[in-house]
Amino acid sequence: MAAVNHISSKLPKHETSIFTVMSKMAYEHKAVNLSQGYPNFDTDKHLKELVYQAMLDGYNQYAPLAGVSPLREQIVDKIESLHGKKYDKNTEVTVTNGATQALFLAITAFINPGDEVIVLKPAYDSYEPAIELNGGIPVLVQLEGKDYKLNFEAIKEKISSKTRMLIVNTPHNPSGNVFSKEEMLHLEQLLEGTDIILLSDEVYEHIIFEEAKHYSASAFPNLSKRAIVCASFGKTFHNTGWKMGYCVAPEELMAEIWKVMEVNVFCVHHPTQRAFAEYLKTPQHYLGLRDFYQEKRDKFLALIKDTGFKALPSNGTYFQLLDYSRISNEPDIEFSRRLIEEFGIASIPVSVFNKDKVDYRQLRFCFAKTDDTLKEAAEILKKVK
Template sequence: MTAVNNISSKLPKHETSIFSVMSKMAYEHNAVNLSQGYPNFETDIKLKELVYKAMLEGYNQYAPLAGIAPLREQIVDKIESLHGKRYDKNTEVTVTNGATQALFLAITAFVKPGDEVIVLKPAYDSYEPAIELAGGKPVLLQLEGKDYKMNFEAIKEKISPKTRMLIINTPHNPSGNVFSKEEMQQLEALLEGTDIILLSDEVYEHIIFDEVKHYSASAFPELSKRAIVCASFGKTFHNTGWKMGYCVAPEELIAEIWKVMEVNVFCVHHPTQRAFAEYLKNPNHYLELGKFYQEKRDKFLHLIKDTAFKAEPSKGTYFQLLNYSEITNEPDLDFSRRLITEYGIASIPVSAFNKDNKDHRQLRFCFAKTDETLEKAAAILKKVK
């Protein structure tokens, strides 16, 4: 018997994430792991040296709640240069412990018991639990087709007097889609005149291909008035374990986020903030990222071109969907497990992200890997018939 009785879970339906499940299987079967979304190569040595330098210089105590001023300055400069929106560095930006915390802070700050939050599926698996912990109700809407397009009439039908927030993700995980300028303008028009907050998850903002442009919610005047835009340094600079991100929003929204931040972790790792403040002074560190990852994507697609898998090239993120419908009719969860146990390669079944586990016979593969890893993966996939 436990010492505490009558424990009632606040997340009774929460299960172990598909990422943990597939990575555990990959480890147990010594499989090539293209399931979890992190690079298996190192971050820039210059950036690591900057962190160490900041430690040696004594930046080892609490940083300001919102983040250090030099880093906030670099963030607002970057957004202005890319999207034409100038945020106030003192009142409209917050450095966070990764983008997941930024998302959690935004949801916690504004979603109250009984509020509804529209979530476009497939979606990152932290959104819904965060909404439920705040007492809100996730209202799920599946993006349409195998290319995952927004249906604005369907979104409009989901909006009710209880709608507090709408969450979008572009560039989109897991599909690799990137919302167009026209789609963002339609979203702007749809939300005009409402009190709905837009939570825009843009962690792959710099990983875009084939001259496709990322249109941030920051770039649209009416959207930016209601948008909390979340981003990730970890995704951008190959150091997801550092857990560094940020969010920007109008002053009245950031003020509420600060209230939650203060009683949550208060601030973010100080030496790393100093390092990023210096590193961001060279825009090429993020502007050249798309080219770097496009070479990875193209190499992966070239390596698997003679396999039985079919692919539409990803437009952004470091994920590639592969359709296996010409191989088997197995559900994607079963097939992904079999790929690990019989062939030795790990992926993510896309149905895990979808509403009602809708199954398009697609698997998600992460190509943020060394060339050697991609070559090993492709050699395995060629054997799958």
């Protein structure tokens, strides 16, 4: 067989993920790692026992493509209870290998070469590569200022005859913002009369603070009719390594997603689906996250109040942005590397998520950590001058 002399990359500009870079540096320097978005505490013992019991009960072969019926039923009931939208469990729900796969399935199912997809920056770093792999064109709109506010006029200006999809994320990673009801209504009005599909990334749906409320695209009739809503069990139940999520969408949209799912992984881990179907019967398992994570956010903010960092408290997610402009004028990538090398703490520079890598001298810290880890991190941050 002749050697391959030239490979044409489908992602020629794709670089190693900042998460990989920072976690590798954190490991090499034995740093406290508040960079990647995963908890360093364990998932509920009862949930693990439910997975094991499902294995013992023989649920070890392929599950149905869309997911097992009891889990789809619980997902439908949860959304109806929280957002008033009744999805059909048989035609409008799919259990996926994490929310990232749900996002990829949706983009692959609908984006053709030359289609434009509006992406609000800063944004999760899987959106744009998925669009590009399918021949689509990411159209980037930067959220405004250091507090990352929506600018609907800027979004409207980017809508064209080629616009196939708009991706939104609320609660928002990395800013911690939560879209208001008024903003969701404005979004609904903006898209009315178009054929644009809304891809709504809602993986932090249950991690919200103070008086904030999560307004799902499912809750608005003229959004839900065009929306694919993606969610994550891993983010909700402290087990990101299980890679379990789901998406809901109108039947005509879900039918296309199933076509991609069938030739992608077909189905996801069967015993874990059975476990979640039972676990979701107790709503407090997810409704209790507000108090749980707000306590961690407040503890982290209290611990760092005497540092040189400045925080605008996060309204949702388990991330907190810290402004370091009172400490240094270094670019955020350089500063975050120095924090690892000289002080032993890892974070994520926010500029990597922004359009044109605009740099507001902000770092993202994950506070989904044990109290001991947060205390250790705060003691380090106090030393940063």
